[in-house]
Amino acid sequence: MTGTHSKLGLDVLSDYVAGELDEQARQEVERQLAQSPEDQARVRAYQLQSDALYRAYEPVLDEPIPDRLLAVLTPTERADVKPLRSSRSRSRVIFSGAMAASLALAVGGLAGWLVRGHLIEQEAQELAMAIFLDEAFSSYSLYAADDSPWRNAGAQDDPSAFGQWFQEEWELEVAVPDLSEAGYTFVGGRALPESRGSTGQVVYEDADGNMIALYFQYAQDDAPIRVARGGREGSLFEYEDDVFAYYWAAASGQANYAVLGRLGSDDLTALGEKLVGQVD
């Protein structure tokens, strides 16, 4: 996971893990966590930290108390309290067994922290990317697929006006990539309502009327975009019905892109690679 964005706020997530929220606030956090893989991952990472730290030192509670400490609290024996730094060899022998036990526990806790912490990051990234691709496919099916009754309905069909229009919608400047060299002409674009970030889709068609869609999500300050695994090169994903998507993340980590169409995987990959250079 990159960045320090959090919809709920890092302090609130930390309060949640510390159990410092009242019932109403706790429920609200849990409701919002369900919508945010980033924050879920962060909470789980915080919990693993706390568990590892707690387990690392918990066994100390069960160690026998060294005599020299009890002696401090025993009024009649105060004269016998040895000065600091003298009674070490004895206590070391006594506690070596307990120490070994505490180490075994601490190791288990820490290994879990390191390994699971990383897996959670990965899970969250994969989940976020799955959500992104799912939303991309829905938008494609609805507004660009051959068999959709809403195919390109209500889209802004002037490429030069699209940027302005999108800016009004999402306060974000975008320009429409030119795909004429690849044989595609601009058909229309739209802003889309999505849960995460500023989202839109631009649709093109070739001479035979085959449509492709470029789907994009930009981070807003309170809604981070995750870097796709595989980075800038992009990856291919096949939906059902022979629809492929080629998707990638901006080098900044602030945007995800996908180009979708019912083309062969090779053609779509070639188109995607062309776009990576243009929009990133």
Added chain:
Amino acid sequence: MDDLRSRLTEEIPHLRRYARALVRGNRDEADDLVQECLERALSRASQWDPTKGTRSWLFGIMHNNFVSSVRKRNRQSELQRRYPAEDTVQANHDQSCELDLVQEALDKLPADQRDAIILIAVSGLSYEEASEALSVPVGTVRSRLSRAREALRSRMSASPVDAGADARAVAADRGMS
């Protein structure tokens, strides 16, 4: 006084755990801290208020001791650096490297963040109790803890495998060109 003594006896395991985390798991050094803390608590018995949190009072005493002993040690090691005389390798280092990693991660935190996360995650204090022990406002404890968690998280998630993801996401890039 006997009330205080019995209360202190109950607190010893908790003091030892807190001390162990403060001194990176070194048992003897930790028990030295506990012993000093108990001695000071007895000598300040008149300041003890049984109706208030005894644990945060004791933790506060121990924390202050620890901070001043670190300052003293830093002065000493500065002397040793200038006039090296004896072996300065840390003794009693009988810990596994994994436990070292937890402590190393804590060590890399700024002292105020480390204080907050040890009191809350290791010792299980509430924000309120930690604020009493450290003599800082609750809001300060809260933000130090949050920063500590975030620092540990990004360090732990970045270090084992995927250092590249963070490096890729450097500058904000929002336009399509």
